[in-house]
Amino acid sequence: MITFENVGMRYGMGAEILQDVSFALEKGSFHFLVGPSGAGKTTLLKLLYLAHRPSRGLVNFFGRDLASLGRDDLPRLRRRIGVVFQDFRLFDHLTAFENVALPLRIKGATKKQVQDHVEELLAWVGLEDRLHARPATLSGGEKQRVAIARAVINKPDLLVADEPTGNVDPEMSQRLMHLFVELNKLGTTTIVATHDKDLVTSIGAPVLSLRRGKLSMNGSTEDTAEELG
Amino acid sequence: MWGRTLQFLPKSKDREGLLPWVIGVMLFLCALAVSSAVAIGTGIERWSTDLSSNITVQIVVSDAAERTRQTDAALRLLRATPGVAEASVLASADVMALVSPWLGDLPIDANLPIPDLIDVTLDGVTPINTSALDERLRIAAPAARLDDHQAWLGQILDLGAALQAVLYAVVAMVILSTIAIVTFGCRAGLATHAEPIAIMHLMGAEDSMICRAFDLRYLAHGIKGGIVGILFAMTTLWLISRMASELGEGLVSAFAPSNDFSVWLLVMPLFAALLTMTTARLTVRSALREMM
Numbered sequence: 001m002i003t004f005e006n007v008g009m010r011y012g013m014g015a016e017i018l019q020d021v022s023f024a025l026e027k028g029s030f031h032f033l034v035g036p037s038g039a040g041k042t043t044l045l046k047l048l049y050l051a052h053r054p055s056r057g058l059v060n061f062f063g064r065d066l067a068s069l070g071r072d073d074l075p076r077l078r079r080r081i082g083v084v085f086q087d088f089r090l091f092d093h094l095t096a097f098e099n100v101a102l103p104l105r106i107k108g109a110t111k112k113q114v115q116d117h118v119e120e121l122l123a124w125v126g127l128e129d130r131l132h133a134r135p136a137t138l139s140g141g142e143k144q145r146v147a148i149a150r151a152v153i154n155k156p157d158l159l160v161a162d163e164p165t166g167n168v169d170p171e172m173s174q175r176l177m178h179l180f181v182e183l184n185k186l187g188t189t190t191i192v193a194t195h196d197k198d199l200v201t202s203i204g205a206p207v208l209s210l211r212r213g214k215l216s217m218n219g220s221t222e223d224t225a226e227e228l229g
Numbered sequence: 230m231w232g233r234t235l236q237f238l239p240k241s242k243d244r245e246g247l248l249p250w251v252i253g254v255m256l257f258l259c260a261l262a263v264s265s266a267v268a269i270g271t272g273i274e275r276w277s278t279d280l281s282s283n284i285t286v287q288i289v290v291s292d293a294a295e296r297t298r299q300t301d302a303a304l305r306l307l308r309a310t311p312g313v314a315e316a317s318v319l320a321s322a323d324v325m326a327l328v329s330p331w332l333g334d335l336p337i338d339a340n341l342p343i344p345d346l347i348d349v350t351l352d353g354v355t356p357i358n359t360s361a362l363d364e365r366l367r368i369a370a371p372a373a374r375l376d377d378h379q380a381w382l383g384q385i386l387d388l389g390a391a392l393q394a395v396l397y398a399v400v401a402m403v404i405l406s407t408i409a410i411v412t413f414g415c416r417a418g419l420a421t422h423a424e425p426i427a428i429m430h431l432m433g434a435e436d437s438m439i440c441r442a443f444d445l446r447y448l449a450h451g452i453k454g455g456i457v458g459i460l461f462a463m464t465t466l467w468l469i470s471r472m473a474s475e476l477g478e479g480l481v482s483a484f485a486p487s488n489d490f491s492v493w494l495l496v497m498p499l500f501a502a503l504l505t506m507t508t509a510r511l512t513v514r515s516a517l518r519e520m521m
Binding site for chain 2: 053071076093098102103
């Protein structure tokens with residue numbers, strides 16, 4: 001479904017952050033992305049959620065070569081990708097309901113569709129009684145659940161999470177990870193960047209390991225846990 | 230017209246709160262400059278119309294008897310000329326009143342060689358060749374001098390046209406300055422809202438959706454500023470016209486805006502709002518095209 005072949009990435013005239021990165025994410029797969037700080041995880045994720053184009057190499061999204069896509073083609077493609085950030089990136093002036101509704105409104109959903117889907121999804125993440133709360137009044141775990149609901153409201157084909165448990169306690173980390181696993185079971189291809197070895201070992205999914213811009217597939221969860229220290 | 234508008238931009242009163250005031254000041258200056266240009270045009274047109282329908286003939290002879298003889302001859306000729314509605318000699322008292330600022334209050338029978346003045350009113354229908362009339366007058370009354378006021382009226386018209394050009398240039402500069410200010414303000418707004426815009430893009434928003442949010446915000450700024458500016462401008466013009474009305478008819482009294490012109494003044498806030506919105510749209514669209 002998504003393939004990277006010999007992808008390299010540099011910002012401006014700087015050094016290459018990613019070098020000859022190649023991998024494939026099959027439909028419905030679940031992967032962790034691990035690596036030390038500065039290894040290039042965030043850059044790789046930015047390529048995955050179409051915030052940047054690679055400097056070189058071939059990238060294929062849902063059967064379409066990224067190089068052949070113009071700027072006007074990107075919005076439609078991005079609607080098939082959900083993104084969760086470590087720092088949530090919610091709109092502080094909007095309520096939880098309004099934050100989650102945004103992707104639906106962008107897609108052109110009717111008022112009724114928005115009402116039904118958002119309420120249902122916020123109930124699914126356990127925030128049915130916080131519909132009209134603004135992010136400033138929510139805890140870290142609640143904010144991240146709103147962010148996850150926003151990322152998956154359009155039933156994306158790909159879910160990209162950049163350190164989604166970085167700002168929540170271990171118990172909440174496990175709860176959030178279960179949400180990702182449930183979504184994955186529904187067919188959403190999922191990739192989660194994390195530093196949390198407990199999460200990686202508890203889920204037992206395949207691991208992509210980045211070190212100094214180079215990617216390797218790490219089949220053994222134990223090896224990865226050892227690597228994460 | 231607007232389609233679906235997404236309210237993703239946070240309110241930023243503190244950052245953009247001054248923009249409506251700046252637009253208001255610009256509109257105020259613009260309205261005053263346009264009003265002044267129109268007033269000059271109206272005033273000059275009034276003078277021009279009044280003076281074009283009038284000519285003056287002077288009979289400049291020191292001998293009183295000869296002056297009276299030539300004045301009668303000139304009057305007969307003028308009254309018989311097609312296109313002349315009326316020709317009459319100004320009374321001695323009126324002539325003395327005209328020269329009194331220079332000569333003081335002299336008795337009417339003072340032995341001064343004051344010329345006779347014939348005030349000629351044209352019918353405005355039959356065109357008059359003033360050069361030919363001047364030649365015929367000099368035959369009938371050799372001391373007659375015809376003045377159709379064209380020499381100094383031409384200078385006044387040139388001055389008026391120059392002033393109008395300057396005022397319209399001021400209007401153009403104010404409009405260009407407004408565009409520049411809105412462009413800078415909009416770029417600052419884009420920098421301030423860079424993250425919400427990036428998130429909207431990542432969620433699949435098209436540029437047009439992001440532009441619409443800015444369109445509405447800047448349209449509101451334009452309407453607010455426009456209304457404030459036009460209220461101040463109308464108040465100022467009303468005060469000037471009140472003061473001018475005490476001076477009587479003339480160039481200054483033309484500052485009182487006509488009904489038609491008042492309608493145009495009231496449309497100016499809408500123009501300011503559309504200018505602001507269009508500038509913002511072009512700025513945002515061009516900035517978004519540079520993003521991924």
